[in-house]
Amino acid sequence: MNVADGAERRTLRFAGRLDADGAARIWDNAMRAARQTGRNRTLSLDLADVAYCDLSGTALLLTAEAAHAGRTVTVGASEELQALLDRARATSPRKPAPYAGNQLPGADPLGLLRAGLRSAANGAAFIGEALIALWRVPERRRMLQPVEVMRFADQAGVRSVPLLLLLGTLIGLILAFQSAVPMRRFGADLYVVNLVSISLLRELGALLAAVILAGRTGSAFAAEIGTMKVNEEIDALTVMGLDPMTMLVLPRMMAAMLVMPAMTLLLDIAGLAGMTVVMMAFGFPLVAVVTQIGRAVHVGDLVQGLVKSVAFGAAIGAIGCREGLGTGAGPRAVGLAATGAVVGGIVSTILLDGLFAIIIYRLGF
Amino acid sequence: MSASPPIIDVAGATQRFGTRTIFRDVSFSVRRGEVFVILGGSGCGKSTLMKQLIGLLPPTAGRITIGGDAITEESGAAERDRALRGMGVMFQSGALFGSMTLLENVMLPLQMFTPLPPEARVAVARVKLGLVGLADAAALMPSEISGGMAKRAGIARAMALDPPLLFLDEPSAGLDPITSAGLDQLILDLRRDLGATFVIVTHELGSILAIADRCIMLDRHAYGDEGGIIAEGDPRRLRDESTNPIVRAFFRRQVPQTAEAA
Numbered sequence: 001m002n003v004a005d006g007a008e009r010r011t012l013r014f015a016g017r018l019d020a021d022g023a024a025r026i027w028d029n030a031m032r033a034a035r036q037t038g039r040n041r042t043l044s045l046d047l048a049d050v051a052y053c054d055l056s057g058t059a060l061l062l063t064a065e066a067a068h069a070g071r072t073v074t075v076g077a078s079e080e081l082q083a084l085l086d087r088a089r090a091t092s093p094r095k096p097a098p099y100a101g102n103q104l105p106g107a108d109p110l111g112l113l114r115a116g117l118r119s120a121a122n123g124a125a126f127i128g129e130a131l132i133a134l135w136r137v138p139e140r141r142r143m144l145q146p147v148e149v150m151r152f153a154d155q156a157g158v159r160s161v162p163l164l165l166l167l168g169t170l171i172g173l174i175l176a177f178q179s180a181v182p183m184r185r186f187g188a189d190l191y192v193v194n195l196v197s198i199s200l201l202r203e204l205g206a207l208l209a210a211v212i213l214a215g216r217t218g219s220a221f222a223a224e225i226g227t228m229k230v231n232e233e234i235d236a237l238t239v240m241g242l243d244p245m246t247m248l249v250l251p252r253m254m255a256a257m258l259v260m261p262a263m264t265l266l267l268d269i270a271g272l273a274g275m276t277v278v279m280m281a282f283g284f285p286l287v288a289v290v291t292q293i294g295r296a297v298h299v300g301d302l303v304q305g306l307v308k309s310v311a312f313g314a315a316i317g318a319i320g321c322r323e324g325l326g327t328g329a330g331p332r333a334v335g336l337a338a339t340g341a342v343v344g345g346i347v348s349t350i351l352l353d354g355l356f357a358i359i360i361y362r363l364g365f
Numbered sequence: 366m367s368a369s370p371p372i373i374d375v376a377g378a379t380q381r382f383g384t385r386t387i388f389r390d391v392s393f394s395v396r397r398g399e400v401f402v403i404l405g406g407s408g409c410g411k412s413t414l415m416k417q418l419i420g421l422l423p424p425t426a427g428r429i430t431i432g433g434d435a436i437t438e439e440s441g442a443a444e445r446d447r448a449l450r451g452m453g454v455m456f457q458s459g460a461l462f463g464s465m466t467l468l469e470n471v472m473l474p475l476q477m478f479t480p481l482p483p484e485a486r487v488a489v490a491r492v493k494l495g496l497v498g499l500a501d502a503a504a505l506m507p508s509e510i511s512g513g514m515a516k517r518a519g520i521a522r523a524m525a526l527d528p529p530l531l532f533l534d535e536p537s538a539g540l541d542p543i544t545s546a547g548l549d550q551l552i553l554d555l556r557r558d559l560g561a562t563f564v565i566v567t568h569e570l571g572s573i574l575a576i577a578d579r580c581i582m583l584d585r586h587a588y589g590d591e592g593g594i595i596a597e598g599d600p601r602r603l604r605d606e607s608t609n610p611i612v613r614a615f616f617r618r619q620v621p622q623t624a625e626a627a
């Protein structure tokens with residue numbers, strides 16, 4: 001391409017092949033030349049020497065035309081090329097919407113937390129809706145299938161047993177080992193049992209079970225329901241007079257609440273077993289460890305953990321389903337819903353746990 | 366045309382998304398036992414209008430009654446439910462339940478709303494699948510069938526409860542001409558034998574002329590930047606007599622001469 005300047009006219013003379021490669025080579029120069037022509041001069045695009053021009057070349061010519069503020073003329077175009085240009089010109093928008101490109105979003109470390117808090121708040125409202133749906137189950141009995149509850153319980157609970165056992169044992173081992181070293185200096189190593197069993201039963205069992213539930217099941221709920229939403233399946237249910245709340249949400253929430261105490265109990269037991277291994281390695285006989293566990297913990301500690309776990313299950317199940325039902329359009333939205341379910345589930349678990357701590361302290365346990 | 370009472374009555378239906386007015390002031394009525402077709406270019410709001418008619422999308426403005434029951438009133442939830450109960454809907458995407466086989470998809474409404482025992486449900490569902498030519502595909506999952514099969518399964522499911530009013534969004538899109546003609550025949554047969562009313566969104570010119578009693582045509586630029594109805598009536602008369610350039614172009618499969626492209 002070369003540029004020839006006259007007093008009233010600047011001519012851009014194009015030559016050779018104007019395909020994607022050709023256009024790429026001269027794009028920036030052509031645009032600069034077009035922009036700098038000045039509004040009172042005519043921009044003339046000389047196409048006499050163009051051997052071939054496809055739609056990429058057409059885009060180059062039209063963009064140059066648009067970059068120039070004043071009048072533009074095209075000269076020397078073959079009949080076909082002129083027709084192509086006219087057609088493309090007629091169908092391009094006069095004021096194209098600016099294209100921002102595929103940009104990375106700005107870093108926002110608190111955004112995730114904020115999103116988590118938001119979905120936790122939405123989840124609370126959603127639990128209200130679920131309660132209303134539960135209230136109306138008697139008139140919609142057919143929509144709530146016990147088989148479904150069992151299926152989700154299997155998916156959420158039974159299939160997570162290996163993970164629960166592994167995680168529980170490891171946590172028991174690590175906690176016992178880490179606390180045994182400093183405690184031993186005070187000659188209080190037997191009290192490691194008290195420390196570990198109380199924290200496991202009251203807190204860690206339910207918390208870890210909640211994290212596993214949020215990661216494995218809350219996200220799955222959101223993805224399943226989100227995909228149904230994207231495929232218009234939720235709409236189809238609604239027009240059939242089938243309530244998505246009763247058909248999809250209640251069985252999942254019930255399953256989550258049902259499996260959480262069992263998951264928590266398993267984690268507790270596995271954790272205690274892990275701790276026992278460490279204590280025995282430190283030279284305590286099994287009987288001594290077991291007796292000490294019996295002395296350290298009360299049924300109240302266990303019950304406290306289990307009750308909390310049911311509440312965590314309700315929150316995680318509700319948030320997973322809500323994120324799914326709130327899915328926007330497109331496959332990316334399903335991924336966002338799953339992420340929202342995990343983050344919201346964990347944030348709400350922590351909030352609930354804090355709430356429980358206050359309540360239990362007030363009640364004086 | 367006899368003066369049977371309208372089963373659907375739409376008055377001034379309008380839909381806005383943000384600042385875009387997809388259509389406004391859409392008014393028409395559908396008579397009982399009629400095959401009513403909604404026409405229009407891609408993206409003009411046909412599916413959106415259908416979503417309003419089936420109660421999924423509250424119109425920005427306007428009033429819709431079905432069988433005399435208003436579905437757009439805020440208050441009358443019971444009235445709305447009753448109106449929606451009598452309709453079967455096929456979505457543009459088919460919207461089959463992905464976790465169930467085709468047979469189970471068709472059986473679901475039967476299980477929920479009829480006292481039929483399980484074996485009877487299976488039998489009824491098989492009949493419906495057979496009618497749309499899917500007798501052999503009953504045990505397949507939605508992920509295992511083609512787009513055209515999904516549409517037909519969607520029709521079978523919409524017919525599950527023998528609703529007196531059926532909404533079909535582009536039933537024959539993506540079907541070969543023979544299956545498509547079979548579907549047209551099925552629609553006419555059901556109308557004749559069961560007295561069903563059909564509201565159908567379609568682009569298929571042949572299908573429109575073969576089955577439609579009346580139609581409306583939507584256009585994105587009916588009122589400048591706002592969409593709405595540009596023609597209404599018997600499609601055969603519209604084809605022969607309309608002076609609207611878009612309508613003429615549509616029936617002649619041409620690019621409109623006065624298009625906004627100029």
Ligand SMILES: Nc1ncnc2c1ncn2[C@@H]1O[C@H](COP(=O)(O)OP(=O)(O)OP(=O)(O)O)[C@@H](O)[C@H]1O
Pocket residue numbers: 382387405406407408409410411412413414457
């Ligand atoms: N939820 C929504 N939010 C915003 N815009 C929407 C939404 N749903 C539809 N639209 C817009 O409404 C317009 C009409 O969409 P609709 O799906 O009704 O078109 P259609 O006539 O069915 O087209 P087709 O023939 O391609 O199916 C489109 O321009 C679409 O972008």
Ligand SMILES: [Mg+2]
Pocket residue numbers: 411412413457534
């Ligand atoms: Mg559509």
